[in-house]
Amino acid sequence: MDKEICIAGRVGGACTMPMKGMRSEVAIKVAVRNGISYLASSFFTPPLKVADITEDRAAGELHLMLMSASPGVLDGDDLSIRVEVEAFGRLQLHTQSYQRLFQMKEGAVQAVEVTLGKGACFSWLPHPCVPHERAIFTGRNKIFLSEGSQLIWGEVITCGRKLNGEVFRYSKYHVKTEVFIQGQLAILENVCLRPPVFSVEGVGQMEGYTHQASLLYVGSRGVEVLQAEKCLQALEGVIYGRSEGPAGSLVIRILGNKAEPLYDVLKAMGALLSGSKSVGYAG
Template identity: 35%
Template sequence: MNSRLELVAGYKDGKSYVKDLYVSLPFRVVSVGQRKNDTKLYQMVMSSSPGILDGDRYHLEVSLEKGASLQLQSQSYQRLFNMEDKATQLLNVSMEDNTSFAYVPHPIVPHESSNFKSEAQIHMGKNSQIIISEIITCGRKHYGEVFKLKRFQNLMEIYHENKLMIKDNVLIQPDMIPIHGIGNLEQFTHQGTLIFYSTKENVDKDALIESILNADEANNADMEIGISAMENNGFIIRALGHGGEMMYNFFLYVQEKLWSLP
């Protein structure tokens, strides 16, 4: 199935709003910011499908006009079903000046023989920031499907003024890469990545990293995290653990901390 989502976040009279929205099956987008007391936009991406199926091609286009702030949320865990061939997803995000975008979705659950490639390209304007993450689980552990997927890849590129600032490539292919080997996941079953990048000038990334490392959420015995600071205003969090919910809640905590930055 070829599925498409197009969302334009506008900004008017000091508030962010949905300026344009188009979805095809199985997508649906609903507002979830009714109880927020700020002027930002909160939208949840929902799906009528139980998960991503063989041959699915998802295309998501997200645009933020000058001044807009958009936080996307997911409905539930994303399942990747058994596949003869593969499924793909393409996410394009265009951010004008003075914008903020956040997307911290639920974990991905790859079933046996699933084959999925996701690509994301983000183009950022001046005085803007992005928070984006992914969590990949081992699969349906209680069904004995521990890393029985064929292949999973998530390729992310972030540009500023048409210059590539960040390129992150997560590849899991158990028949070629020893997933439990040294330097890979070893004894862990879940891997998470959260990227924060800002083109603002007043971001104290060192203080943010220190506060995240010292947070109770980060000091969980069942999860290990590491943070790599970038040369400019940004950092990448890598997390390893044994549960998706614990890691997801930690990423939500980090998102909330960064989302409130001026």
């Protein structure tokens, strides 16, 4: 079927008619009352959904989970996620499971926009992304920080389904992330992997590794950054590098061969940098 998917793939029921890729939207607004962050408003359309999973309300930090009734991202999908955290609010946005990018002919797109008020804190460390054979994915992330805002943003990209022999068999993975601090562009990360066009395993690319992770951090913590790096130094079978940017920003890139260790180390570093007991969701 050209540009069509089966409804059964979305909800698990009988396949009664084909449908084109879906346009799904999520809009989240977080406010603060008496020092406690709360979900002021939320809007979402299928197959996406937002759930409040906060366990300790007294801690003042809001934990939300982005859930999906879909098995993954399908051809023609158009996903839009908007997050606003008001001044001094604290939000950790979690994911439910690995994000699978299925076989495609034309591709799927995802746009994420985050706006943080003065002194707000936002953490986003989603589960690893698994691009299947012939997957085509384009992502655009724009993050706007105000004075004193703190950002913890990461991702893990796998080579695909190793056990299925799909190592670097996807067509294209292109994600551009822009971080603006008080209106000025501070970080521009442009990850473009196209295995059919150029060797992603060669020198200057993955260099023999199959998985990569990145962590973007903007904040004022000092000792915690050094402690976070110790997590990396204790991790075997990886290499990493770091770059420092303006306004206390930091970019860390890690190369390895397994998804779970990279995801776990991102969560550990995120917890240290945020001062929270936990970052990410292990479901």
